[in-house]
Amino acid sequence: MASSRERDVSSVCISDILSDVMAKVPRDAIWITNQAHENVIAIAFFKELTAVIFTNGAVPAMDAIDKANIKKIALYSCDLNAFDIAGRLYTLGLRGSY
Amino acid sequence: MRELSLHILDIVTNSIEAEASRVILWLEESVEKNLFSITVRDNGRGMSQEMIDAVIDPFVTTRTTRPVGMGLPLLRQAATSCGGELRIKSRIGKGTTLTASFLHNSLNRSPLGGIAETVVNLIIGAPDVHFLYGHRTDAGCFTFDSYWIYARMAELDCSQYMLVEPAQKWIMERLQSIASTA
Ligand SMILES: Nc1ncnc2c1ncn2[C@@H]1O[C@H](COP(=O)(O)OP(=O)(O)OP(=O)(O)O)[C@@H](O)[C@H]1O
Ligand SMILES: [Mg+2]
Numbered sequence: 038m039a040s041s042r043e044r045d046v047s048s049v050c051i052s053d054i055l056s057d058v059m060a061k062v063p064r065d066a067i068w069i070t071n072q073a074h075e076n077v078i079a080i081a082f083f084k085e086l087t088a089v090i091f092t093n094g095a096v097p098a099m100d101a102i103d104k105a106n107i108k109k110i111a112l113y114s115c116d117l118n119a120f121d122i123a124g125r126l127y128t129l130g131l132r133g134s135y
Numbered sequence: 136m137r138e139l140s141l142h143i144l145d146i147v148t149n150s151i152e153a154e155a156s157r158v159i160l161w162l163e164e165s166v167e168k169n170l171f172s173i174t175v176r177d178n179g180r181g182m183s184q185e186m187i188d189a190v191i192d193p194f195v196t197t198r199t200t201r202p203v204g205m206g207l208p209l210l211r212q213a214a215t216s217c218g219g220e221l222r223i224k225s226r227i228g229k230g231t232t233l234t235a236s237f238l239h240n241s242l243n244r245s246p247l248g249g250i251a252e253t254v255v256n257l258i259i260g261a262p263d264v265h266f267l268y269g270h271r272t273d274a275g276c277f278t279f280d281s282y283w284i285y286a287r288m289a290e291l292d293c294s295q296y297m298l299v300e301p302a303q304k305w306i307m308e309r310l311q312s313i314a315s316t317a
Contacts, residue, residue: 054136054137055136055205055209055212056141056205059205074212075193075194076193076209078193079193079205079208080193080205082194104194
C-alpha cells in the first residue's frame with residue numbers, strides 16, 4: 038500500500054495491543070496486526086519500525102495510508118492470518134521481538 | 136490497553152500534571168443502559184480547542200520531535216472500537232472534563248482491572264490533590280474521598296503508606312457490594 042526504501046529488519050512482533058508495542062518493540066521491527074487503525078501507523082512511525090503487515094486482509098483508511106506514505110513506513114495487507122504470515126517470515130530466518 | 140484502569144491512570148496523571156488541585160473520577164457501569172463510562176473532571180490548567188484537536192491526533196508534529204504519550208489517541212480508539220466515544224470539554228484556566236464511553240456489552244471492551252490499586256496509588260502519589268472517586272452500577276453506588284486516607288493518618292498517627300492496603304480493601308469491599316449480578 039505504502040512504499041519504502043530498503044531497510045533492515047531487526048525482528049518481528051505480533052500484537053493487537055498498541056500500548057505493548059509502544060512499550061516493547063525495538064526499532065526496525067516488522068509488526069503484524071489486525072488493527073487497521075491510524076494509531077498503528079503513528080506508533081510505527083515513532084518506534085521507527087520497518088513495516089506493518091495487516092492480517093486477514095485488513096486495510097487502514099485512506100488518510101492513514103497517506104500518512105504512512107509521508108512517513109515512509111511500508112504497509113502490507115495480507116489475506117493470510119497472523120499465524121501463517123509469521124510462519125513464512127520465520128522460515129526466512131526472522132525471529133520474535135520480545 | 137489490557138485494562139481500562141491503565142487508561143484511567145493515564146488520564147488522571149494528565150490532570151495531576153496539569154496542576155489540578157481537585158480531581159473527580161466517576162465510573163458508571165450499567166447493563167440496563169448498556170453503558171460503561173469513565174469521566175475525569177479536574178480544575179487544572181485546561182486546554183484550548185486547538186490543543187484538544189492536537190492531543191487526540193496521533194500524528195501531531197510536536198509528537199514527532201519527542202515521542203510524547205499516545206494516551207488520548209489510544210483511549211479514543213478503545214472507546215470507538217467499543218461503540219462509544221471520547222469527549223473532552225475544557226476551558227483554559229478552569230479545568231477539563233473528559234469522558235470515555237463504551238458499550239457495556241462490547242466484546243472489544245477491556246476489563247476494568249485493578250481500579251482500587253490504581254486509585255490508591257494515584258492518591259498516595261499526589262498528596263496535594265483532593266481526589267474523589269465515585270462508582271455506580273445498576274446495583275448501587277459508592278464514593279471514596281482521598282480525605283479517607285488523611286483523616287485516618289491523623290487519627291492513627293501513621294504514614295499514608297500504612298493505609299494503602301486498608302484503603303484498597305475498603306474500595307474492593309464496596310466494589311463487591313455493588314457488583315452486578317446480571
Ligand atoms: N486534563 C488535562 N488538562 C490539561 N492538559 C491536558 C490534560 N490532559 C491532557 N492534556 C494535554 O494533552 C497532552 C497529551 O496527553 P497524553 O496523555 O496523550 O500524552 P502525555 O501526557 O504528553 O504523555 P504521557 O502520557 O506519555 O506522559 C498532555 O501533554 C497535556 O499537554
Ligand atoms: Mg499522559
